[in-house]
Amino acid sequence: MLIFKIITIAIIVTISSLVLKQSRPDIAMLISVAGGILILLMLFNQFSSIFKWINNLATKTGIDNSVFSPIFKIIGIGYLAEFSASVCEDAGNKSMANKVILSAKIIILVLSLPILNSLIDTIVSVL
Amino acid sequence: MSIDIIFKIAAIGILTIVISQILSHSGKSDIATLSSLAGLIIVLVMVLSMINDLFDTVKELFDLY
Numbered sequence: 001m002l003i004f005k006i007i008t009i010a011i012i013v014t015i016s017s018l019v020l021k022q023s024r025p026d027i028a029m030l031i032s033v034a035g036g037i038l039i040l041l042m043l044f045n046q047f048s049s050i051f052k053w054i055n056n057l058a059t060k061t062g063i064d065n066s067v068f069s070p071i072f073k074i075i076g077i078g079y080l081a082e083f084s085a086s087v088c089e090d091a092g093n094k095s096m097a098n099k100v101i102l103s104a105k106i107i108i109l110v111l112s113l114p115i116l117n118s119l120i121d122t123i124v125s126v127l
Numbered sequence: 128m129s130i131d132i133i134f135k136i137a138a139i140g141i142l143t144i145v146i147s148q149i150l151s152h153s154g155k156s157d158i159a160t161l162s163s164l165a166g167l168i169i170v171l172v173m174v175l176s177m178i179n180d181l182f183d184t185v186k187e188l189f190d191l192y
Contacts, residue, residue, distance in 0.1 A: 020144075023144045024143070027166070028140070030170050030174045033178075034173070035133055037181045051188070069190065072189045073191050076191045077191065
């Protein structure tokens with residue numbers, strides 16, 4: 001099962017970064033970044049199965065793809081922003097993590113504006 | 128793309144620590160700092176290539192251009 005692999009990688013990464021923490025904190029932080037990337041890369045084939053399901057849901061219900069592509073973008077941005085923010089926080093740089101999270105929120109808001117517009121148009125047309 | 132990259136990076140880290148210890152004890156402390164810097168740069172290049180792979184897969188999967 002995939003989850004066992006991920007658990008073992010996480011434990012091995014934590015132990016090896018602890019080993020290197022006293023004398024070389026920078027390499028220890030790089031090890032945790034590499035471990036995080038490994039786990040994220042493993043998760044991607046799970047994601048592709050989710051997206052296949054969403055795509056044939058879209059074709060079945062007839063909703064055109066222009067609604068779904070911003071949603072995928074937002075998921076991707078949230079995914080990457082959370083990863084880099086936790087890496088920055090791990091390294092002790094909390095202000096950088098908050099900056100990344102703030103910018104991700106703003107970018108997601110900008111991306112979701114067209115969807116909000118179409119929602120408001122439908123509401124107005126109903127009234 | 129599996130666990131051996133973590134072991135490679137940890138091995139490089141431990142090697143740089145040992146080399147810089149030996150060099151600093153044998154009197155050549157400037158070479159010791161250089162060797163620790165070189166180890167850091169090697170690890171950094173490896174992690175940067177992994178980050179590049181991550182961004183490529185994310186771009187391709189979420190079509191984030």
